[in-house]
Amino acid sequence: MLVQGERVAKLLAGSDNANVKDIVVEAVAQTGSTNADLMQRLPTLALPVLRVADCQSAGRGRAGRAWRTAPETSLTFSLAWRFERPLHALLGLPLAVGVALAEALQVLGVQAQLKWPNDVLRDGAKLAGVLIETAADGGAGQATWAVIGIGLNLGVPPDLEFELGRAIGAAPELQKQPRETVLAIITSALADVLVEFERYGFGAFIARWQAFHSYAGQPVKIIDNGRIVQEGIAAGVDVMGRFLIDTGAGQAAVLAGDVSLRLQEQAS
């Protein structure tokens, strides 16, 4: 197996980060999707669970799009985490997770940028994707479980650039480090961000998100079902995690939904 779960668990237990001490670590050689696995088990989970798979045969992005992986080049995992918050309070969560990833990558020596709403770029190409799925806790309170799925390209999956017709971001320098170390560092950053997010919401992360904003000040367009629905200059994000665009008619705030963000010069 490429990732040893016990080694990740040991690294987390041995760290001085109290936010990771309850996380249960599971590593499997193969599964369809770590997000799907955890979503299925949500009603029975008592503690946060980190599930990592060497090989995912049905990795998913937003709106059922596929996230493609290959065991040698990808690090794919999901973290199930319970928030003492109702669903609507988690709107900015994908962006906060992006901050955790970008900051952890920085610690690992990889300079990444964030593309709203859920992508991590390197030199303008997609290095990592985030998919968050949620379910009400089902108890008496207003708690919500979130399953936070992350796919990180250490290398470029074979043929993917050709198939997608665009460059793919990768972090080959991380392939020289034990995967367990990379995963523990990312999980630790993630847990800290989730605890802070639960307490203060996305407002506490706006400045940190903007520090990594890949399209800041650039002409962009928002595309919905192949149609341009908004154009202007990328201004940043607000407290709800909406994307702010300066248009000729003032500032517009765009909710993630299933829209796509592109630079003006990009084709689709």
Ligand code: ATP
């Ligand atoms: P877009 O990239 O078009 O803005 P999105 O941000 O909604 O869409 P996601 O749904 O999060 O993207 O991710 C799925 C998309 O990412 C796929 O449609 C494919 O274009 C691309 N993709 C799939 N696998 C990888 C990978 N390993 N690395 C980079 N990009 C990938």
